[in-house]
Amino acid sequence: MHRKHFLSSLLPAAFALSSAKAIGNTVIFEGSRSSKIPPYLRQGDTIGITCPAGYITLEDIQPAVQLMQGWGFVVEVGKTVGKRSFTLGGTDEERAADLQYMLDNPNIKAIMCARGGYGAVRIIDQLNFHQFKTYPKWIIGFSDITVLHSHINRNYHIATLHSKMCNSFPADWNLAEPIQVETILSIKQALTGEKLSYTSPASEFNRLGKATGGLVGGNLSLLTSLSGSKSDINTKHKILFLEDTGEYLYNIDRMFYNLKRSGKLEHLHGLIIGGFKLKPDEPDEVFGKTVAEIVLEKVKEYDYPVCFDFPVGHQKNNFALKCGVEHLLEVYEIGGRLYES
Structure with missing residues (x-):
């Protein structure tokens, strides 16, 4: 390609x-339903990291944590990071509770899913989006996180961010290929309103x-x-x-x-x-x-x-x-x- x-x-x-x-x-187009856009992030805002699907270690998310902190954001690492239930990032109950906490926490302005894999569909019906509807925030990820994008768009008409996740951040930013740099920077650009x-x-x-x-x-x-x-x-x-x-x-x-x-x-x-x-x-x-x-x-x-x-x-x-x-x-x-x- x-x-x-x-x-x-x-x-x-x-x-x-x-x-x-x-x-x-909110952008409104004639003949279509309005799409609510979550507030864009400013320096000092908090991004939460959670595992609604596959597992990942605390060590493996460090490149993402350090880079997002370098962008001026605060990072809150969820309880499911480092947990494992076979291929999943913790049990269904643990993953649902961690994501629910981040959906409801007003101090968290965006939620970065740590990786894809499998598991989001196992918890989607356990989640309560009442607080999220009133105070939307950016949900970030792709692959298995398509479940969240589709569910939120269909039911709540709130914008989400389809992008790379923590497991795609380069371990050494200085050695990263230009295309890696551009794609990771596009996450920051999207979150800050470009x-x-x-x-x-x-x-x-x-x-x-x-x-x-x-x-x-x-x-x-x-x-x-x-x-x-x-x-x-x-x-x-x-x-x-x-x-x-x-x-x-x-x-x-x-x-x-x-x-x-x-x-x-x-x-x-x-x-x-x-x-x-x-x-x-x-x-x-x-x-x-x-x-x-x-x-x-x-x-x-x-x-x-x-x-x-x-x-x-x-x-x-x-x-x-x-x-x-x-x-x-x-x-x-x-x-x-x-x-x-």
Whole structure:
């Protein structure tokens, strides 16, 4: 996959949406429900670190702790960091209690999930979001944390941050690759209120066009596993981004059929395809289609733009994206661009 470049330019005035108006931190668009944006962070604010999914050691989160402290934030390490119940970061009860404490604590302004793995779906129905609805804060993470992004967007219409987590911070910042530096810095930029813009390279599979809508999405496997539940993603009039890892092509095909048959591809305004790390087909069970061919087959009857090779997913070029926030997607012959409105 080609390396993508992070852009800091803001959305040009020429593309401003005349139908949008802002009231405080809430952006309202005609014909769509408002999306509440949590307060952006200032120096001295506290970021909590918790493990709603897989386990991680206290030692392994130190690079993230030290860097976020260097950004001027206070870091509160949750009780689940360093705990382990087999593959999980503590028992279901421990993980739910730790996340609940951080959701309810008014001094914690953002919650960084330490890593993905598996486990968020086991506790989602135990969580009480009453305090969070009244005093929202940024929930940060990706992969298994897609459960939280989808649940919060569907039920509470509050923006969240899809981004790398503690286990992706480089141990030695001075030795980190430029793309690692850019992606980690995009977390700070998002949390402090910068309007971000990204570009992806040209692809022969891109479908050209422009689209506006709230940005939703995440891990394809997680989103299809939530189908039919009260955490099920709402894609109507949205820009959907998808990524995945460790799946066979036939399973990617099956999951895209799930999206299609459940109506999630029908009323999109735009589709973004990020990184897909695949398991190689067995020699006697070759599927015969690429990811791009699978996607285009499922959306051939629709006319919205489709952007491939976007810098999001289980890869080094995994930039921070504000889920639930309105964006503009442009797909040209020279590549794709995504602007936060």
